[in-house]
Amino acid sequence: MREISYSYFLSKHRAHKITNKDDVDDLATNVYIAFAEQYHKIDIIENWLRRVLFLSFIRWYKQNNQRRTIELNEDITADDSNLRTDEGFDVTAILKILDTLSEDKQEIVKLRFWGDLKFSEIAEKLNKNEAAIKKMFYRTIEELKNKLE
Amino acid sequence: MNDIEKFIELHDKEFITAEEKNILDGIIKNDPEAKKINDVYFNLKRSLKRDKHIDEELMAEYVMYKNNLSSDRLIILLANKVEDHIRKCVPCENLFKELNTAYCDVDSFISQSIVEKANEEKPSQQKVFFLFNNFKVAKYTFVSLAAVVVLYLGLFAVSSFTTPDYKNSFLDGEDFYTTRGRTSELFQRGLDAIDRKDYGSAIQYLNDDVDKNQNDESIFYSHFVLGITYVNKAESDFLGLFKSLNKEDVEKGISNFEKSIALNNSGKFDNLKLDAHYFIGKSYLMIDDKTSARKHLQLVVDGKGSYYKKAEDLINEI
Numbered sequence: 001m002r003e004i005s006y007s008y009f010l011s012k013h014r015a016h017k018i019t020n021k022d023d024v025d026d027l028a029t030n031v032y033i034a035f036a037e038q039y040h041k042i043d044i045i046e047n048w049l050r051r052v053l054f055l056s057f058i059r060w061y062k063q064n065n066q067r068r069t070i071e072l073n074e075d076i077t078a079d080d081s082n083l084r085t086d087e088g089f090d091v092t093a094i095l096k097i098l099d100t101l102s103e104d105k106q107e108i109v110k111l112r113f114w115g116d117l118k119f120s121e122i123a124e125k126l127n128k129n130e131a132a133i134k135k136m137f138y139r140t141i142e143e144l145k146n147k148l149e
Numbered sequence: 150m151n152d153i154e155k156f157i158e159l160h161d162k163e164f165i166t167a168e169e170k171n172i173l174d175g176i177i178k179n180d181p182e183a184k185k186i187n188d189v190y191f192n193l194k195r196s197l198k199r200d201k202h203i204d205e206e207l208m209a210e211y212v213m214y215k216n217n218l219s220s221d222r223l224i225i226l227l228a229n230k231v232e233d234h235i236r237k238c239v240p241c242e243n244l245f246k247e248l249n250t251a252y253c254d255v256d257s258f259i260s261q262s263i264v265e266k267a268n269e270e271k272p273s274q275q276k277v278f279f280l281f282n283n284f285k286v287a288k289y290t291f292v293s294l295a296a297v298v299v300l301y302l303g304l305f306a307v308s309s310f311t312t313p314d315y316k317n318s319f320l321d322g323e324d325f326y327t328t329r330g331r332t333s334e335l336f337q338r339g340l341d342a343i344d345r346k347d348y349g350s351a352i353q354y355l356n357d358d359v360d361k362n363q364n365d366e367s368i369f370y371s372h373f374v375l376g377i378t379y380v381n382k383a384e385s386d387f388l389g390l391f392k393s394l395n396k397e398d399v400e401k402g403i404s405n406f407e408k409s410i411a412l413n414n415s416g417k418f419d420n421l422k423l424d425a426h427y428f429i430g431k432s433y434l435m436i437d438d439k440t441s442a443r444k445h446l447q448l449v450v451d452g453k454g455s456y457y458k459k460a461e462d463l464i465n466e467i
Contacts, residue, residue: 004259004262004334007258007262007334007337007338007341008255008258008332008334010337011254011258011332011334011336011337012332014337014340015332046259046260047218049259050213050218050252050255050256050259051213051218051219053255053258053259054209054212054213054251054252054255055206055209057251057255058205058206058208058209058248058251059205059206061205061251062204062205062206094189094192094193094196095196095197098193106223107222107223109193109197110197110207110223111223111226111227112161113193113194113197113198113204114197114198114204114206114207114227115207115226115227115230116198119161125226134154134158135154137157138153138154138157141153141157141186141189141190141193142153142186144189144193145185145186145188145189148189149185
């Protein structure tokens with residue numbers, strides 16, 4: 001498993017998509033750890049590996065994509081600009097912890113932010129009560145905060 | 150509703166009044182817990198949300214959905230929204246294409262890995278031969294070694310004098326593949342074998358890659374590297390002296406460089422064509438066909454290829 005992952009990320013390094021060779025080791029190790037954690041619930045190993053290699057690379061790509069950071073700064077809304085966050089806050093850690101939450105919680109957070117859906121729209125899509133969706137969203141943020149501490 | 154819920158609800162509003170803003174600011178300044186919630190909320194939003202564009206991870210999910218790898222409810226719920234956005238947004242359409250290419254690379258890589266059974270390399274057995282049983286043996290050994298060194302130096306001088314510079318090394322330190330953009334596993338295994346100077350295995354992997362993926366757009370890279378590998382394999386010498394070549398391997402190398410040129414017809418990698426001409430020129434020099442060599446090297450000079458200067462030097466040398 002690690003050999004295949006390493007070989008894949010090494011090919012990305014050779015193609016200059018991943019510039020730092022240490023990242024190749026880290027990414028391959030992360031895939032191996034994910035496999036160790038999830039092997040008991042993997043149905044088709046090839047598909048699992050396709051998904052994990054692809055998403056690992058994309059998440060790495062996202063974190064290292066300066067262009068998107070610039071666009072992000074342009075995208076900060078007036079409301080956001082009022083909010084000051086801790087400079088040392090680890091964004092990667094939040095996403096890793098988000099991955100460990102129940103599918104329902106991840107779904108609501110992602111529909112809210114990825115899909116930019118209102119709570120009423122999420123409730124409609126998931127066929128649930130809006131108040132219940134809001135409550136679960138609040139609890140998810142609180143759970144993330146507690147797990148980060 | 151508790152304070153945290155109120156706080157997040159205010160946070161989540163599209164527009165807030167000046168009064169609500171003051172309330173938020175006050176909570177953040179005075180309540181450490183609220184400050185932490187603020188940080189989590191804001192950073193989560195920053196990690197997942199793009200106001201004008203599709204987040205990369207969402208696009209990745211969409212790419213997997215389009216490639217029949219994902220049937221998660223989440224992406225099914227958002228697929229229409231993503232599609233609508235891609236139709237209107239050029240950067241996101243480009244992102245989709247870019248990530249789709251990345252996914253195809255993974256797909257092809259995994260397919261090859263599953264089909265290809267790894268040929269485990271047997272560790273080389275190193276044996277120690279040298280034992281001195283007594284001083285007399287050591288003395289004769291030393292004298293013999295000294296004679297061999299003197300003989301070698303003499304032969305080296307003769308060899309250097311009789312072998313032209315351009316025949317001394319085919320690659321001459323050129324970094325020929327680190328910029329190549331092919332990611333199939335067989336191709337990568339071929340490169341690894343070249344790193345180990347195991348040219349026989351490299352040729353096998355690369356030929357398998359060519360056989361199994363002959364319709365790939367980037368297959369010309371495999372022909373290019375095969376060309377390099379055949380010529381490297383062709384080189385042999387006696388104790389590093391009196392270089393000789395297997396002409397058949399050099400010709401196979403040239404044939405692969407020519408295939409690389411013929412298949413590289415997208416117009417995007419013309420520089421690689423000139424690189425192939427450079428190596429064809431060098432290969433012809435190895436087998437003393439100076440006319441053909443000059444013709445290909447001149448193409449590199451005329452096209453201002455990346456080996457332009459070296460090609461010019463070689464033309465002057467021959």
